[in-house]
Amino acid sequence: MIELSRKQIRIDGEPRVVMAGEVHYFRVARDEWEQRLDLCVEAGLTAVASYIPWIFHELPDGSIDVEGRTRPERDVAAFVDLCAERGLMFVARPGPFVMAELKNEGIPHRVYREHPEVVPSGWDGAPTTSSTVDYLQPAFLEETARWYAAVMPLLAPRLQPNGGNVVAVQLDNEVGMLAWVTNTPDLTDHLVEHLGRWARERHGGSGPYPVEPGAEGWTQAVRSPEEAWAGALRRDLGEFMRVRFADYVGALRTMAEEHGVVDVPFLVNIHGTEGGSGQPFPIGISQLVSTYSGVPGMVSGSDHYMGEATLSTMSDLYVINAFMDAVHDEDQPLTSLEFEAGSGDYGAGAEMQYDPSTTDLKTRLCLAQGNRLVNYYLFAGGINPMLDEPVGDGNDRLSFTGERHGTAAPVGPEGQRGFAFDATRRTIEAVRANEPWLAVMDEEHDDVELGLVLDAYATEYHHPGSDLMTDAVTDLAAHRGAGQRRALVRSLLMAGYRFGAVHLEERSPRAGSVLVLGAGRYLARAVQERVLAHAEAGGGVLLLGPAPVLDLDGTPCTVLVDALGIEPGEVDRDTGHHYPSVVARGWAAPWPEMRVGWRQELTASRGDVVLTDVYGVVCGVDVPVGSGRVVLLAAELPSSRELFARAVERLGASPGVSTRTPWPGVLTTTTASADGQRALHVINLSGAAMPVEVTVDGQVLAGGPLQVPARSGHLLPLGLGIGGVRVVGGTGEVAGVEDGAIRFRPLLGVGDGPGHVDLAAGTPVRPDDAYTLGEGPEGCVRVTPVDPAAPLTVHLG
Structure with missing residues (x-):
């Protein structure tokens, strides 16, 4: 029996930390499977995870082989059973999308050929540049049901509650990611019609749009928005896609359960790291929050690739875990379904090489924050097989990476112990030795909470010709989360503060706590009101960024600054020949003068001045409101444990460590x-x-x-x-x-x-x-x- 309770994973009643490694059976010759799994055991892993790629198992005639009839590597059950023989649990990841550097992200070419209606068009009807689909297109769901009918009956008798070793099943992979990274919303006729029904219910009619949603002209209004309704469409599209993704994942779960896959956690993989940075990661939370948050039996898992463990990447990782937990219920644990492992040399060209300690340091931070499952990706590399039907794409292999795959992994493509194997093994040994308490411990927090504004991460779609959409996305992306330059989070971590996050669209901060929030000019009215109410009731607020003056759709909203008696002024920006610098005043001093990327003039009718530029222009104030206080620092500040710790202590919270x-x-x-x-x-x-x-x-x-x-x-x-x-x-x-x-x-x-x-x-x-x-x-x-x-x-x- 597997139970998710009080943020723990209990297997047959015992709290566990599941240490898994990704091994792709389809990239390893059948007679080498045992050698790879023996290395998993040698490293101390307690579980193996693997994608089960549809594109590998479907044959050119459209039939599906998951029993090994056409090649031995297609015998899925045999691989799962070999894991069981070695005492290894198994995490199944059957897609339909699996990514994994596969062609079409794991979807057979046939699906696109036979069902062109599943392929979205984006802004202005332009064709999509990725292999994404409209997930809820009936044709795609029918094809997926056919795939699940082949693979799920193999998993069902091997589930842990049935005496097997399959402890979790992931539904799809990185849902919505392809649309985000290409800024190409899935604007098929089918989706736009659904959006129209949703918008009519939301607005009770046409609302901000020039035509009633769903009426003639609606499709054109969505695909090629004009400025008059572009802000509302950007907001609506982000909220609507959360509903649509939830419907899709719910449909997949129903398909799996119909084939007997029940009583194990269903996993949702959250994407979002980009270019070695974890700052955009909550875009994935924003997209997928409705698929799992508070849904019994569902668990989200992080998917992060940020390179070397540094103050920047570890700050990002801390925020990732805090934000994930903020939208979980009281039982849902933190997990990581793709935890970057290995040397970092993914291209086999010696372009980079992470220090071997990287995996250890990241693992330790995640476990300290309550992660109960870590899947090292990729743990073992392999060889990409040839496609059964050549497509003439340059290599005709299953993957676009060429012949070898997983060159950075702790176990190399040919089964050799890689650069990071010993370091990874030592990390797993340390976790196993401390599992009895790591499995039941939660991070202790000071009276500080980091504000999560999910709508600030609904930035995956913006029409490139819309100034309003572009301005909103640029502003939100610059200031959200950890704050510009990660100054909020990195400074507090250096000062010893331990903190979680609060989902401000859903709940208020703890009474009397200090809320720290990175925000820009765009901040939803409901969030402004909640932040203000927290301060008026006796809480503290540390706000970093320009003064919020706009709602998410671009309409004026000055609830917060009006209550504080602040009039925002001009922004002075750093240029090639102009170097704005700021100094601390009052309780914030002494603090060395610092050059900043920008500062905003603030005219305050009351409160204390805590930050000015070198000429005395005010850009930071401490304002009493109700029974509490708000400190607004309107400048692009560097990280400073001294300055930010003083601000939080001024607002009433000291670090316990x-x-x-x-x-x-x-x-x-x-x-x-x-x-x-x-x-x-x-x-x-x-x-x-x-x-x-x-x-x-x-x-x-x-x-x-x-x-x-x-x-x-x-x-x-x-x-x-x-x-x-x-x-x-x-x-x-x-x-x-x-x-x-x-x-x-x-x-x-x-x-x-x-x-x-x-x-x-x-x-x-x-x-x-x-x-x-x-x-x-x-x-x-x-x-x-x-x-x-x-x-x-x-x-x-």
Whole structure:
């Protein structure tokens, strides 16, 4: 039995962290399957995931082979069963779209030839430039039903509740992504007609449009909008597509359930990273939120490719996890269905090579934020087979990558251990050793929440000829989420703040908390009203960006600035010969003068000035409103732990964990379980060893600065129940528990001396030449290793 409860994944009642690796059976010769799976076991994985590509299993005559009749690699059940023989769970990803660098993203060529009506046209009727389809076209659904009728009966008897090893099934892949990246909405006649019905219900008639939705002229009004209704159409199209995608995923789920695939989680893969950045990721959440948010049995999973673990990418990853959780219900856990693994050399041309620590550092951050399933993509590479029917596209293979695939993977295309294999194996070993508490712990948060405005990410469609649409998308994309230059999130993380996010279209921040929000000139009236109400009721608001003065459709909306008594003025921008610089005033000072990309003049009728340019033009104010306060910083500020921490503290929230380091590069957070277990997570992203003084709840951890090695992560006990013993504190991560002994990785040193482990008072510890025993705080048994560089094994009893 698989249960999703309290953001945990429980398998037969046991909370688990599922560590999976993507292995594409269709890219590996049948007689090599076992070797690849043996490497999965060697690496410590507990599960294997794989796409099941329709394009690979459909034959030129339109028949479908999933039993291996025409080639042995098509025997899906045999691969799943081989995983089971090795104790590996299986995550099935049957599409219909699978992407995976396959031709047509995994859809057979025949579908497009026989059903041209499924192929969308975009703005002005222009043909789409991708392999996307109108998902709800009856012809596409009928073809998909035929595919599901072939593959789902193989999975049903192998589901975990039926005694098998299939623990989850992903429905489609990256739904809506192709339309987003090409700015080509799926404007088939079928979709535009559906949009018309939806718009009539929303507006009760023609609303902002020149004709009644669905009437003559409606299709032209949608495909080639004029400025008079372009803003409303952009807003409506984003909201409507959420409904349409939900209908599509719901139809897929019904098809799967009709073939007996029930009682396991259905997964939805969320796309959104672009060009090594995670900042656009919530576009995927915005598109797909209605497919899974609050829907029983549905779970979303992240899909992120951001390269090296740096302060920028880790800030993005922190936001990704926080925003995903913000739209989940109380039971839905975080998962990652495509967690970038390997060296980064995807083109086999030695263009890049990530540090081997990258996977480890990213994994640790995600697990600290509550991820319960991580699927390393790609874990094993392979060889792309030839298409059964040549199409003359330059290589006639299944994939557009050529012959070899997965050159960056921990296991290479020919089954060799790759550059990142050993580092990935060590990461998985660390997770497995700490799974009992990672599976049940949640991140502790300070009284701070990051504002999620999903409508600020409904920017996937804008007519290139519309100035209004383009202006709205440009403004929203520049200021949302972590704030320009990631200044909001990166600064607070460096200052030690631990925070989640609040979905502002759906709920208000916690009473009395500090809301931090990156926003631009476009901010929906309902959100402005909610932010204002939070402050009036005694909460704090830190707003970074230009003053909001427009609703999402471009109509004036000054609810927030009017209540604050602020009149926004001109924006002064950085140019090649003009360098706006700002300085802090009042409680924000002292702070060094900083050059900024822009600053906006603010005229405030009350409150305190906290930021000006060098000539005294005000661009930052602290304004009382009701029982609370709003701090508006209207400038493109760099990250600054000092400035932003002062602002949040001024608004009423202090970090429960704080760090002192000689330079930036260390992230810390804490997790806790319902039964009182607790841990500190320390991640050093820098390339240098770092002395880190960590204060938790007002107490300096371990009595001095921890000596944290370069590019390393550590889970340190603050009260863990291990092997019947309570580890009260210490500077070592658990490496394993055996009968009568607890193993720790080499302990972090403290100051100029060795680290230690503190066990609960009265714990019987057998003497050993490898450590000395002493008394720790509150009578604890303190164990100190003789050799600080060696792993520590503490013998009990």
